[in-house]
Amino acid sequence: MAATELDPVLKAVDAGLDGALARLFDFLRIPSISTDPAHASACRSAADWVAGELEALGFTAVVHPTAGHPVVVARTDTGASRRVLFYGHYDVQPVDPLNLWETPPFEPRLGTTPDGRRTIVGRGACDDKGQVLTFLEALRAFRSTRGALPVDVTVLLEGEEECGSPNLPGFLAAHAGELSADLALVCDTGMWDQRTPSITSSLRGILHTELTIEGADRDLHSGLFGGAARNPIHVLATILADAHDADGRVTLPGFYDDVREPPAEVRARWQALGLTAEAFLKPVGLSVSAGESDRLVIEQIQSRPTFEVNGMFGGYTGAGTKTIIPARATAKISFRLVADQDPAKLRAGFETFVAARVPADCRAVFHWGEGARAFLVPPESPDLGHAAGALEAEWGVAPVTIGSGGSIPVVGQFKDRLGVDTLLIGFALDDDRVHSPNEKYDLTSFHKGTRSWVRILDALSHA
């Protein structure tokens, strides 16, 4: 469709902004904190609310109960040549500490940043209610101007994203047929900066384990046994210390075997971004990269695998002192996987590495999670190109196509269970205070995000 043919739809977005904001405020007033059982009925209300909105847009919407909070599935069936599956979530993070909020978290309001940007303030304004509505409002603009959408759409909204999506994998397995689509779209990520849109086209995989080193059959008196009895904290510390060398490389056997080097043009693009470790780390109070010393920081956080200790505990951890040699010590460890790394192979490599460092009278006990491989939209994917073109048309700047260092399991599940690739496109900004008090979403993100989806859906319909 020529740009001019899309103009009425975009104009409908512009003209309808006040109505869209009113709807977002209604959505934001529902305190759908999924992790708190006291808010279960609010989660149900949020599911019902969004299902009602989808029905009003001509969708057939069903609120599916689960063992936790409901899953909303809504679809159009117009026989369009293509179908997209849109995923988002209607639940939000808890709001504590409440005293740090300038206004009540579930009384949304418009605000202004110190540098003059207008914002929508409230829990969920960005994550993910505001981002979900950018997509729904784009659909509304098509309906109101043309009476039809350019593609068929399945909307999948869950209510447990903020508490680990425990019921989603089972739901996807049980409803795989109903959810089949040509492409999945997720609006839960951010812009590169205030002016530059971004498409997240790769995600690192993830693998968790909890490693416990067991020594004596009880905590020992460190006066009576200290000097002779093995201390499991010492054993665990040695394992963790040995896992990286002085150059920041992970030393586990075979760890880098299935890691691929990025294509030269990708690396050139990264280099051109000019992101230094100091600039990247400064906002969190750090300055020196801990990663592989011969890699760009953007590689370290996107295309390179990691070994990270997320938590560790052993022995006495209360106030004051207790002179014991503990019976055991535990580390919660996660790996970020890239490219072709296989969770099963990493698991075997780490177990071998640990076994070589456990004294004869101690034991290593592992509790492994399932693990998820890395995910990558092939750079030559036509849909990636369509979406990129649409975003450039809206923002006047080519989007940065980046990998994310994070792991979004639903994307891997879409690939594994539904056989569908995902484009992650979102309009969050770094200063949105997601998960924190005074969460906000820029009015520009909301408005131009909606316009972006109009252009993207149009572009995808021509694929």
Next chain:
Amino acid sequence: MAATELDPVLKAVDAGLDGALARLFDFLRIPSISTDPAHASACRSAADWVAGELEALGFTAVVHPTAGHPVVVARTDTGASRRVLFYGHYDVQPVDPLNLWETPPFEPRLGTTPDGRRTIVGRGACDDKGQVLTFLEALRAFRSTRGALPVDVTVLLEGEEECGSPNLPGFLAAHAGELSADLALVCDTGMWDQRTPSITSSLRGILHTELTIEGADRDLHSGLFGGAARNPIHVLATILADAHDADGRVTLPGFYDDVREPPAEVRARWQALGLTAEAFLKPVGLSVSAGESDRLVIEQIQSRPTFEVNGMFGGYTGAGTKTIIPARATAKISFRLVADQDPAKLRAGFETFVAARVPADCRAVFHWGEGARAFLVPPESPDLGHAAGALEAEWGVAPVTIGSGGSIPVVGQFKDRLGVDTLLIGFALDDDRVHSPNEKYDLTSFHKGTRSWVRILDALSHA
């Protein structure tokens, strides 16, 4: 005094055993659990009870209130040529888990071990009420046969030993003059084995610190920052791993500078004991020594200093997983000091060691405890010889004079504040289940322990 002159006193002990047991049972019925505020009045009752017993033995006894539980001080002033200061405690450990007790912990009873030894069962039977009464019953035997004690005695009994003696150092400082003596005696330690008595003539010192490594100014998302941001758990693990070499030696600079080699005859005695690491560690489920590979296990636990991590925590320690790089990680560390090691020097050495391993954008924060030097009764001390002779006369076997790897701060405080050396002589056995359900004290420990004190007090009076 010739052995025959002591016979009436020893006979009085034998004849009075039933009465002594009845008194011990009265003492054991008082649930003086010092750590539990609900038992404060029981602690007061125990202090009153023992002060009453001492008054009945001709002492002037005072129950001194403190910010916690009272301190009992009782003394005789007969103008004897020597004065001993006897220290013990009237408080006991908590009794949970209560369901593992065969009979109620504060209803003392006589029992029998599987190998036929008669025992006194109840909380405090050994630690320390039974041991304290061995000394008091020895005094009673002197009083009943001679009307006088062979030495003047000051008895100091505290009620907070099981909760860290928070008020004792201040009490000692405030009452130093009143507590002056020629020698201190403590009955809170054990026999070498069922037949062999023991004198603990050295204790390791102790130094505590809590070390926190601080990295980013908040917990970071390990997907977004993993690979670039420094993980304080990794930094701390490296510090802890580096603190020992592969041979079990502590690598801190200057750590062994002020450690002394034991005299050849002490080492010969140790070697003759034939204690293997496997035999020493087997009861706690271990088999391989973690200590310096060129040292006897008895050296490792007594005459060598240690670096031990008593507890460690950082990041997420709840159930399941949380993909963070924590902002900080903490280790609770203690050193056991020997010989001339100076807490201040160790402190400086460790701070230097840590500083060399903290990246430029992280910080190391220490919280140091006060520290206590090691304590040693000189092997040539005449009182040590007197006590050893007395014990050999009672048991028919020369006592093993050993160092203890533990640290009993009161002994250091006696040395520092009162200028007095301490002999630690006790009759506990390894199977007494001190601090555990079904605590017991062998009837033989109680009876021959009392007889031992008769002989020791007599021997000390001739010094």
